[in-house]
Amino acid sequence: MEHWMLNPLEFNQVKDLLKEQASTLLGKEKVEEITPSSTYIEVKERLQATQEGIDFLRLKGEMSLGGIRNVLPQVKRSTIGGILSETELLEVSSTISAGRRVKSTVRQVEIEVAELPLLRSLTEGIESLDHLEESLTVSIDEQGFVVDQASPALAKVRRAIAQYRQQVNQTLQQILRNSNYQKMMQEAIITQRYDRYVIPVKQEYRSAFGGLVHDQSASGATLFIEPEAVVQLNNRLREKELEEEREVERILSILTGQVAEVADELMQNLSILAHVDFIFAKARYAYVAKAVCPVLTSNRTLRLKQARHPLIPADEVVPTSIELNDEQHALIITGPNTGGKTVTLKTIGLLALMTQCGFPIPAEEESLMPVFAGIYADIGDEQSIEQSLSTFSGHLTNIIRILKAVEGHSLVLLDELGAGTDPTEGAALAIAILEEIMGQGSTVIATTHYSELKLFAHSHPQALNASVEFDVETLSPTYRLLVGVPGKSNAFAISNRLGLPEWIIQAAKQQLSSDENRLEDMITLLATDRKQAEVDRQEATRLREETEKHYQEWMAKVEAWDEEKAKLKEKARQEARQIVNEATRESEDLLKQLRQWAKERPDQLKEHQLTEAKKRLEAAVPELELPQKQRRGKTHDQIDVGDEVLVLSLGQTGTIVSKKSDHVFQVQIGFLKTKVNRHDLEKKASKPQTKKKAKGLTSITRSKEHVRPELDLRGKLVEEAIGDIDKYVDDAILAGYKQVSLIHGKGTGALRAGIQDFLRSHRNIKSMRLGSQGEGGSGVTVIELS
Structure with a gap:
């Protein structure tokens, strides 16, 4: 007996759905040939290939397989001396070209984006055969006509x-x-x-x-x-014309010989392209059916989340969730006729077959499926409770065949087990069959109407009850599967809803045995508890979703606040920098004026003129409370007037000229004075040096130890570089440099051009030139200070 019972589960109809997604006849044949595998590694590889196809479609949108033809007969005929026609040779050329495109398309997906190991390994096996393709395309045009240039x-x-x-x-x-x-x-x-x-x-x-x-x-x-x-x-x-026919035949014979020379490579390409089309047929089906690749388990664990029968239209199917762990070998499903028991049975079996063929299954992510050694089913379409003896005999014959064939970890599906005979004998026989299948290590899922099987599932440690839900109010099934709850007899409830007198219903209940009454009470209690648990679960889900929503809203507000705060800080920094730059330019004007006075009239410069210029200089420098950054100075260091400090928020070095309070100091940075908070200051080891100039004129000169003879501007924007150059030139002049270098790098030349445009109009730049070979070449501008 076959290990896979495909017809009762309508597996061939599922294959037809996949054939619709195949692009070539080769792919359709591959779908038709596939059979389930019982080998864990093979099933895992099949599912991995399908997942890679799904990932590829998600990244690239589609895989073009146009132009692939089944040229296997032509290739074989070429090897036995036959001459291929123009059309046949054109099909060979088209197939070679399609294979090259498939190989190239997979290569275009970067490994960092998606590894696709199986798909890459498969397509790398496609032989390019460029020489044959070129010969065919040069000799035969797209209409299948041998061209004059042949x-x-x-x-x-x-x-x-x-x-x-x-x-x-x-x-x-x-x-x-x-x-x-x-x-x-x-x-x-x-x-x-x-x-x-x-x-x-x-x-x-x-x-x-x-x-x-x-x-x-x-x-x-x-x-x-x-x-x-x-x-x-x-x-x-x-x-x-006859001569032309002979020459065309000669050309076709030569081309056919070239095809025969690479017959093995062509047949290998056909096999690979058929497999590629098969993979993408499965991937396209996954998108159409909203299917996923289940996670394989190495034990008996089976978990289907919102599983759907693939042959029922999406707008009609009711999802089913089922879970069996490694310790549960049997699931007994009870419930009314036409309630969905058989559909549930077929859904489980069909999805197991699809998994072991490497097909995606219509279920949600994180569904788990084991690999079964075989899948056996005894499913009849007869839903009437008035089954004849011949029907019982037919079911029993199938079950006997299954019992002889089943081995290892198989899946056995039994519909209406024990029906069609005396209820007492049928139930006893059904229990014996279930125990036999479970004893062989297989998983069995059975549907039944017998109360004895409900008690068996309730008491057996390896069995589990389940039922299809029935709405008493509407007198119709909901098709929802309730795992863990046996099906309740709805005959009394339905009779009551339809108007049967209450005393008749009570009289009927008295005819039931005490065990049957206890069973009904147990089922009623379980159903009530389950409904309450479902209500509680829905409320918990609602509260969780509401909490997550509030959390997301709060996080969005925090992010918006942080972004706004950062914008405000940046705006304040830009404004402060603009003010400082304006003050710096004003100080440079005063400095230049003082120098000019000292140069032209060294004996005439009066003390009151110097004092007045100094007051103008101080007035030009605003006293600002700079915005604090996260970095703080070392508060344990003692800072006094005259100490050299680093202003962290500006990244500049200055000197303490006065102490405004315990936490606020006035710092002179070059010719600028500003108020700075103690946390924004870091004490430096050395102090600025002062020297006297002749004629009684005093100036502050920065030590050369703290001003380098070059300024590195690489990686900065032109506007940032100009601000840095403006400050650096002033520091270099105060340090006594006559020549300094600006390092801007070569790059595109945009930074160099912007810097040199600025230097041409700078009042303190005497001349400029590009660096020599030993100075950095065109990546450096050397300036001479006035």
Whole structure:
């Protein structure tokens, strides 16, 4: 007996759904040939290939498989001496081209984006066969016609054919235009009969016209005559046409030989392309059916989340969730007729078959499926409770065959187990069959109406009850599967809803045994508890979703607040920097004026003029409370007037000139004075040096130890670089440098151009040049300070 019972589970109809997604006949044949596998590694590889196809479609949108033809018969015929036609050779060329495109398309997906190991390994096995494809495309055009360029001989003979046809046509046109012959013509046209050019002549002018008669009309009134003037031309034309046919045949023979030389590679390509099409047929089905690749388990654990029967329309199917762990070997499903028991049974079996074929299953993510050694089913379409003995015999015959064949970890599906005979005997027989199958280590899922099987599932440690839900209010099934709850008899409830007197219903209940009453009470209690648990679960889900929503809203507000705070800080920093830059420019004007006065009138510069200039300088520098950054200075260091400090928020070094309070100091940065919080200051080890100038003029000069002879501007924008250069030039002048270097790098040259445009108009730049070979070349601008 077969290990896979496909027909009762309608597996072939599922194959038809996948065939619709295949692009080629090769892919459709691959779908038709597939059978379930009982090997864990093989099933895992099949599902991995399907998942890679799904991932590829998600990334690339589609895989083009157009142009692939089943050229296996042509290839085999080429190896036994047959000559392929133009169309057949064109199909070979198209298949080679399609294989090359498939290989290239997979290569375009970067490994960092998606590894796709199986798909890459598969497509890398496709042989390019560029030489054969080129020979075919050069010799045969897209319409399947051997072109003149296929050989010099063919080109020559076709030129001759064209010349002879032209001569024949010209000669016949002269005859048609001749007034002596016009009355003899049935029509003034040139036509062909048996590959000869002829003219339609009236019957009565046969003897007067002359020539060879090749055909006549059905009425006999028209004769198709080849005039004597073109007989020799037609003969030569026909000779050339036969010569053309021989040359074309020779070319086709050569091309067929080239196909035969790579027959093995072509057949390998066909096999790979068929497999690729099969993979993408499964992947496309996953998108159409909203299916997923289940996770394989190495034990008996089975968990289907919102599983759907693949043959029921999506707008009609009711999802089913089922879970069996490694310790549960039997699931007993009870419930009313037409309630969905058989559909549930088929859904489980069908999804197991699909999994072991590598098909995606219509269920939600995180569904788990084991690998079964075999899948056996005894499922009948008869839903009537009035089953005949012959039906019982048929079911029992199938069960006997299953018991003989089942082995290892198999899945056995039994519909209406024990039905069709005496209820007591049928129930006892059903329990014995269940125990036998479970004892062999297989998983069994059975549907039944017997209360004894409900008690068996309730008491057996490896069995589990389940039922299909029935709505008593509407007197109709809901098709929902309730795992863990046995099906309750709804006969009394339905009778009550339909108006049967209550005393009759009570009298009927008294006919039930005490065990049956206890069972009904147990089922009622379980159903009530389950409904309450479902209500509680839905409320918990609602609260969780509401909490998550509030959390997301709160996080969005926090992110928006952080972003706004960052924008405000950046705006304040930009404004502060603009103010400082303006003050710096003003100080430079004053500094230049002082220098000019000292140079032109060293003896005339009065003390009150110097004092007035210093006041203007101080007035030009705003006293700002700079925004604090996260980095803080070392508060344990003692800072006093005269100490050199680093202003963290500006990244500049300055000197403490006064202490405004315990936490606020006035810092001089170059010619700028500003108030800075203690947390924004970090004490430096060395202090600025001062020196006296002649004539009683005093200035502050920064030590060369703290100002480098070059400024690195690489990686900065032009606007940022200009601000840094402005400050650096001032520091370099105060440090006593006459020449400094600006390092901007080569790059695109945009930064260098922007810097040099700024330097040309700078008041303190005497000259500039690009660096020499030893100074950095065009990546450095050397400036001379005035």
